[in-house]
Amino acid sequence: MSVREIRRAATDVLTTAGVETPDVDATLLLAHVVGRTVGELVLVDDLTDDQLSRFHELVRRRATREPLQHIVGRVQFGSVEVEVGPGVFIPRMETELLWSWGCEVLAAVADPVVADLCSGSGALALALADSVAGSTVHAVELDPDALTWLRRNVSHLPQRVRDRVVVHQGDVRDPRILAGVSADLVVANPPYIPIGADLPVEVAEHDPVLALFGGDDGMSVITPMIETIARVLVPGGAVAIEHDDTTGALVMAALDTSGDFEGISQMKDLSGRARFVSARRAKMKP
Numbered sequence: 102m103s104v105r106e107i108r109r110a111a112t113d114v115l116t117t118a119g120v121e122t123p124d125v126d127a128t129l130l131l132a133h134v135v136g137r138t139v140g141e142l143v144l145v146d147d148l149t150d151d152q153l154s155r156f157h158e159l160v161r162r163r164a165t166r167e168p169l170q171h172i173v174g175r176v177q178f179g180s181v182e183v184e185v186g187p188g189v190f191i192p193r194m195e196t197e198l199l200w201s202w203g204c205e206v207l208a209a210v211a212d213p214v215v216a217d218l219c220s221g222s223g224a225l226a227l228a229l230a231d232s233v234a235g236s237t238v239h240a241v242e243l244d245p246d247a248l249t250w251l252r253r254n255v256s257h258l259p260q261r262v263r264d265r266v267v268v269h270q271g272d273v274r275d276p277r278i279l280a281g282v283s284a285d286l287v288v289a290n291p292p293y294i295p296i297g298a299d300l301p302v303e304v305a306e307h308d309p310v311l312a313l314f315g316g317d318d319g320m321s322v323i324t325p326m327i328e329t330i331a332r333v334l335v336p337g338g339a340v341a342i343e344h345d346d347t348t349g350a351l352v353m354a355a356l357d358t359s360g361d362f363e364g365i366s367q368m369k370d371l372s373g374r375a376r377f378v379s380a381r382r383a384k385m386k387p
């Protein structure tokens with residue numbers, strides 16, 4: 102069989118298994134097995150027996166709906182790559198919007214301080230630390246399993262970035278968390294899915310429950326976390342909170358109700374989908 106036929110057969114297996122993007126996944130698994138980029142696959146005209154049996158094994162795992170990212174063990178996020186696996190939330194491409202927005206916000210701030218609340222693998226924290234020169238980034242995470250991944254990812258950073266990331270184990274709703282920290286930017290991708298939402302197998306069975314659900318309305322972490330954000334941000338400092346498709350108005354209302362924020366805005370992606378809410382710490386209580 103040619104490499105093309107091998108890939109097509111794998112795509113068929115993944116299609117039958119209900120994988121959402123079977124062709125992409127088959128291609129990425131093949132690239133992983135041969136140690137090439139997707140673009141370089143055109144240069145590969147044969148697989149060794151070992152590569153072929155590894156590829157079949159990985160396709161078999163993907164066909165059980167094990168996430169592709171767990172199989173290859175890593176995810177590219179913004180300017181960094183993070184390791185992921187069981188026990189930690191897989192960073193999503195849409196969250197890169199918070200990273201790029203954060204980089205823009207900080208462009209005019211010298212040596213900024215950032216807090217990443219609900220940090221998981223550390224994707225946002227690490228990408229911001231890597232992209233924003235002179236920044237210090239505080240990453241807060243509650244789950245001990247996720248913290249293990251977070252600390253491992255920090256340890257793999259080049260030292261010039263690693264030295265500027267501070268990991269905190271704790272609850273973002275705790276009034277003592279980040280005591281003494283004054284941040285120019287807070288980003289948060291908290292658990293926000295309303296309980297009962299229908300989820301793909303990859304998410305329901307492999308992302309940690311603590312990473313996913315935000316109570317009946319998706320707000321059980323976000324609402325109390327807002328007090329922490331108001332306490333930590335300097336006057337004029339910026340915040341971005343990712344949310345469920347259905348809860349943008351609730352997040353805006355929660356920020357508004359606190360009375361501590363201004364310029365509360367619904368931010369959308371290029372397809373017009375509401376992704377996160379941004380705001381600035383009010384300079385004085387209105």
Ligand SMILES: C[S@@+](CC[C@H](N)C(=O)[O-])C[C@H]1O[C@@H](n2cnc3c(N)ncnc32)[C@H](O)[C@@H]1O
Pocket residue numbers: 190191192193196218219220221222223224225241242243244247271272273274289290291292293309311312313322
């Ligand atoms: C949706 S994941 C996001 C992870 C990461 N920021 C990202 O974008 O990939 C939410 C994370 O929040 C953590 N978490 C949940 N409740 C928390 C809390 N009360 N305090 C701190 N972290 C919490 C979960 O363990 C999980 O790692």
